[in-house]
Amino acid sequence: MAAPHAMLRNVRTHRRVTAQAQHQAAAPGAAVSALGKLARRQAADAVRAHRELLKAPSNSVACQPSAHETASSLLSELKRLEVSGTCWARSPAPRTQPPRPALPEPHQHSAVNQGVALTATFVITAGQAMQVPIPVCDPNDLDLELPEYAPRSYEQEGRVLVCQGSKCRAKGAVGVLRAVSAITSGSEAVDVLPCKCLGKCREGAVLRVEHSASAKRTVYTKVSPSSLGELLDSHFATQSAVQPSPALLNECL
Incomplete structure (x- = not known):
């Protein structure tokens, strides 16, 4: 007699935890992980109680038709949770891409700018290079x-x-x-x-x-x-x- 009631409590608790986990889906990864552990532990207790109920004599189960309904609803709820993966699926951490380095601006070359730069430095250097060296007598x-x-x-x-x-x-x-x-x-x-x-x-x-x-x-x-x-x-x-x-x-x- 105590087993069906315990299973009902576990199912209700599991549904409440599932609802809380759905409302807190946007919470940090640590909170989702804690809720997932609690839900997995409660689901394991419910499955263990259902297995014990199935091992009970058939006459005691037959006199309590509500226990079969509770077990079937529990199994359907567990399958739905496994498919959706709401309670024990840890949400992945958001990936952040590093900012791309800024590309250097292309240099603008023009014959006019080069001509202005050459008038000051290049002409002096070229004049020094064109000087005829004095012949040295060995x-x-x-x-x-x-x-x-x-x-x-x-x-x-x-x-x-x-x-x-x-x-x-x-x-x-x-x-x-x-x-x-x-x-x-x-x-x-x-x-x-x-x-x-x-x-x-x-x-x-x-x-x-x-x-x-x-x-x-x-x-x-x-x-x-x-x-x-x-x-x-x-x-x-x-x-x-x-x-x-x-x-x-x-x-x-």
């Missing part, structure tokens, strides 16, 4: 047997100072010193001396010509060994004037 490759380095005889006294600073040596001052010494080796009137920096070393080898008869001193920059013969003749040769040729005047300071 003293080891200098051939002093050539005719332009042949010894010459000078009557006017004086001396030639060839700068041997680091910048001048890097630009061929050693070769200039050897060439001057070779050209003036046929005359004792001209002394050739290495000296410290004479200044103006940024453009090439530097030398200074001094005359003993006067206080005149002439400084030449960007000197190359091939031009030394004409330069020394313009200062110390008797037949020529003291002034250098127009080509050498461009290098005279």
Whole structure:
């Protein structure tokens, strides 16, 4: 007698829990999970009670027709719950997609903008790159047997100072010193001396010509060994004037 009433209570409780679960379908996942566990536990108790009722003698079941109706209604209710999956189906957590990174804006290229940018920077850089480098004479490759380095005889006294600073040596001052010494080796009137920096070393080898008869001193920059013969003749040769040729005047300071 107590079993049908217990089954009815379980069915009512199960329906009440089912209704609460349907009203709280939008609740967080933790609440839905708790309700699902309670519903599953109550449904298991109802099924267990129904099995015990079926194991009872047939005469006791026959005298209580309401128990069969209650059992059939319980089974139909359980099937409906299994199909719908309301009580013990855990709602999946909402998936959130990460925001997509913003795409960089495409660069706009135009010939006008490039022309404006080139006028300031590119032209200066191109001008520096187009500068002709000064040829540097390697003293080891200098051939002093050539005719332009042949010894010459000078009557006017004086001396030639060839700068041997680091910048001048890097630009061929050693070769200039050897060439001057070779050209003036046929005359004792001209002394050739290495000296410290004479200044103006940024453009090439530097030398200074001094005359003993006067206080005149002439400084030449960007000197190359091939031009030394004409330069020394313009200062110390008797037949020529003291002034250098127009080509050498461009290098005279």
